[in-house]
Amino acid sequence: MKRRHVFVSLFAMALATGCFGMAAPALALDDLRIIAPAKPGGGWDQTARSLSEVMAAMGAKGGTVENVPGAGGTVGLAQLIDQEKGKGNVLMVNGLVMMGAILTNKSPVTLDMTTPIARLTGEYEVIVVPAASELKTVNDLVAKLKADPGAVAFGGGSAGGTDHILAGLIAKAAGADVAKLNYVPFSGGGEALAAVMGGHVVAGISGYGEWAGQIKSGELRALAISSPERQAGIDIATLKEQGVDVDLANWRAIIAPPGLDDAQKNALLGAVDAAVKSDAWKKVLTEKNWTDLYLPGDDFGKLVAAENARTTEILKGIGLVQ
Amino acid sequence: MNTKQTIAGAGLAIGLGLIAIASVIGFDTMQMQVPPSYARVGPQIFPYIIAIGLAATGAHIAWKSYRGGDEVIDEVEPTDWKSVGIIVAGLIAHMNLLKPLGFVPAGVILFLSVAFAFGSRRYGRDAIVGFLLVLLAYVGFTYGLGLQLPPGILKGLL
Amino acid sequence: MDSFLALMNGFATALTPINLMWSLVGVTLGTLIGILPGIGPALTIALLLPVTRNLDPTGAFIMFAGLYYGAMYGSSTTSILLNTPGESGSIMTAVEGNVMAKQGRGAAALSTAAIGSFVAGTLGTLALTFLAPIFVKLALLFGPAEYFSLMIMAFTTVSALLGASISRGVAALLLGLAFGLVGTDILTGQPRLVFGYPSLLRGIDIVVVAVGLFAVGEALFMASQSSLRTAEILPIKGSLFMTREEWRRSWKPWLRGTALGFPFGALPAGGTEIPTFLSYFLEKKLTKHPEEFGRGAIEGVAGPEAANNAAVAGVLVPLLALGLPTSATAAILLAAFEQYNLQPGPLLFSGSSTLVWGLIASLYIGNVMLLVLNLPLVGLWVRLLSIPQPLLYGGILVFSTLGVYSLSNSTFDLLLLFIVGIIGFLMRRHEFPVAPCIIGLILGPLAEAQFRRALSISQGDPSVFVTHPLSAVLLALAAAVIIVPIILRRVKHV
Helix, strand or coil: CHHHHHHHHHHHHHHHCCCCCCCCCCCCCCCEEEEECCCCCCHHHHHHHHHHHHHHHCCCCEEEEEECCCHHHHHHHHHHHHHCCCCCCEEEEEEHHHHHHHHHCCCCCCHHHCEEEEEEEEEEEEEEEECCCCCCCHHHHHHHHHHCHHHCEEEECCCCCHHHHHHHHHHHHCCCCHHHCEEEECCCHHHHHHHHHCCCCCEEEEEHHHHHHHHHCCCEEEEEECCCCCCCCCCCCECHHHCCCCCCEEEEEEEECCCCCHHHHHHHHHHHHHHHCCHHHHHHHHHHCCEEEEEEHHHHHHHHHHHHHHHHHHHHHHCCCC | CHHHHHHHHHHHHHHHHHHHHHHHHHHHHHCCCCCCCCCCCCCCHHHHHHHHHHHHHHHHHHHHHHCCCCCCCCCCCCCCHHHHHHHHHHHHHHHHHHHHHCHHHHHHHHHHHHHHHCCCCCHHHHHHHHHHHHHHHHHHHHHHCCCCCCCHHHCCCC | CHHHHHHHHHHHHHCCHHHHHHHHHHHHHHHHHHHCCCCCHHHHHHHHHHHHCCCCHHHHHHHHHHHHHHHHHHHHHHHHHHCCCCCHHHHHHHHHHHHHHHCCEHHHHHHHHHHHHHHHHHHHHHHHHHHHHHHHHHHHHCCHHHHHHHHHHHHHHHHHHCCCCHHHHHHHHHHHHHHHHCEECCCCCCEECCCCCHHHCCCCCHHHHHHHHHHHHHHHHHHHCHHHHHCCCCCECCCCCCCHHHHHHHHHHHHHHHHHHHHHHHCCCCCCHHHHHHHHHHHHHHCCCHHHCCCCCCHHHHHHHHHHHHHHHHHHHHHHHHCCCCCHHHHHHHHHHHHCCCCCCHHHHHHCHHHHHHHHHHHHHHHHHHHHHHHHHHHHHHHHHHCCHHHHHHHHHHHHHHHHHHHHCCHHHHHHHHHHHHHHHHHHHCCCCCHHHHHHHHHHHHHHHHHHHHHHHCCCCCCHHHHCHHHHHHHHHHHHHHHHHHHHHHHHHC
């Protein structure tokens, strides 16, 4: 143990002095493991695999990805907190979805029990209507929502997930009764998409990337995107510029087990920092169309606290959380 | 005479078992906190319907067996509980040893227990076949497909 | 005729040696993973994605398509021979197929499954080539109300499987419905029947129940009966391949299975399982040998096997035409498209027509390959049955536990498998049918979710189920399925 600490601090020093290159021998993180709290193939899994590849290319040993799916990632979170405590070689991917899952599942383990490392990427959400819908702008939607919240059936992903939270935030910002939100969760992106395209629900909410093709081909009309300002290459007005003061990113981040000492924490922060700033990671971002939302360390910790407060408030307003 | 009593007993036990499952479902559903919804039909209605159905079916089966009906039959030959017990033990050992010992040893133990329960006494052949099969599965799935099977004590060797 | 020309170009793409090789790799790998319960095409493609990133997209998709079809072939083999469905689409195959295998007609069951799959796969691909726009419109007509009515219709199929005692069949169905309740309620996110175990929040996987009831339950039951344990199974009785009579009884079920399977695959919440239930039900109603059902009726293998393969072709319709994934595998294929910066949907056909038509052409080729690979091997496969039972069942349990463990790398699933296995053993011992239990598990959660979604959209107005025309038609059909036989019986008695 002692020897490893020396090693880790040496590594942190090496990083601090900037003598970290491609040829540098080994991140001191021997036997690095990244937990993806989801099945293979999804966003969290792909984040874990991409990060592990980039870190391995930079010399981290091991770099295995473990899939621990279940319950919006809270099964993986429980493993991180109970079984990986104090281990300086373990990372786990998480995101906004896990925050909602912790609340709705009344999970005994929470994010503030872990060591925050960094927010990595994110995706903004779109609000869409079928091409034939009478709703042309967000203001039309807001007016309808105010008049009769029940008449606006939103279709989207799982209950308490990012799509649901955004629907709640929009209703609240529009001055409608959040408790009367009519949100219809579908299992899997395909079913929600079909329900919107077939006109079975009034509006749909999803990550932009998932429905980008249907928006571009004109089968869906995007009313707004949930980013704070317009995104390059996406011709959709933001909620904010249309007078609905809401912005929301479905962020993905990386966290570490509880009980790490400063040297362990700094080593992980350094290793992730180096990986995120590498060209290989930039290539991953463009390939996968992920928006870079890198935010390391304590700032990320603060963001988690703020997002948690906002999510709790909305989910309580909706009635999903008592 | 004896068999007839066992038959009635089994039917009664199954009927009461179904009623027990129904009460567990009913009780669990009563504890739920239900968020408001436009559907009017919340998350509790279906569980209640299923619980009532199970209880009714269970009561029917139990009653018929009690009355000596042939609702539950057991006309097959007597059950060899020893063999069942050996496989059960093998499965329990497998799930508990999978992570600590690894996929290969746990798999071999399961294989041997099943072979033994099926009456094989050729321990040497069974051990060799079992070991090769499990090893092949481990190597194939770990390296071919990247599955994460626990290596256990063979960590580093494979 | 544009489609025809484009298809010919597609064949030119797919018939290059390198793409033929990818197709062969795909169908072979697919057959292998299809054999294993729990490890299906979705998981395999997900795990292969990083490896294939540097491949040419056309080659990669040709391989994936072969893998998807191959998995269906492989899983019917284990369903028939070992009573262990590798994928949930071949659960119905096990019901009749395994009985046939035990009577020495395993080779015939395997042949009708393989040829039926080929017929369905090829007809399905033809429909995909020329009729895709029609089925796309159909798929979008289905909203929650229509799905609920469809599920009600599917529930009527249970009657074909209830067996000798109605109360035992209903008990099995209700048990399956109860399994389906476990986990997070999809509409409210509230936990049900979870008893504080976070691992139960994701629900009980169909694979766990299918493998538990069929493979584990069967192994325990066989071991518990000394006469069964020591019995020698004759792998082949009579002719190796299908007799003239078996051909005659198979070809109509193949066509009807295809007609059921393809549209279901194209539905966003359809899947490969439900058309196999419907096909089994339909064949039992139409056959001249209803007494053989449950005792090894070949129609009960031919129909469902065609249905599940046609459904696979159907899944590709909304995926390619709309970018709409309708199954777990389709969702992964969508991720694969995105990896190559391709966006499925109308733009894909214009933007990457080489890839799309190459992929469609490779489906025809993959089907031929699977038939050519599988038919000659039928004789070899059935010899699996001559493996001494101790080794055979030892192997079945090793692979069952392997597949279930790899669902989510959790020993908790092994505990569930064990419990379900014990239940399966008791059901077999007391002659409770296991198939209704699976049907309940698959249909129950779907029916409930669609029912509540429909009511949520209509703000609590239950009339939606009859005011939506399609939904009303489906409900009327379901009612007819139940009422008509009763009336007919009355009429006969009078």
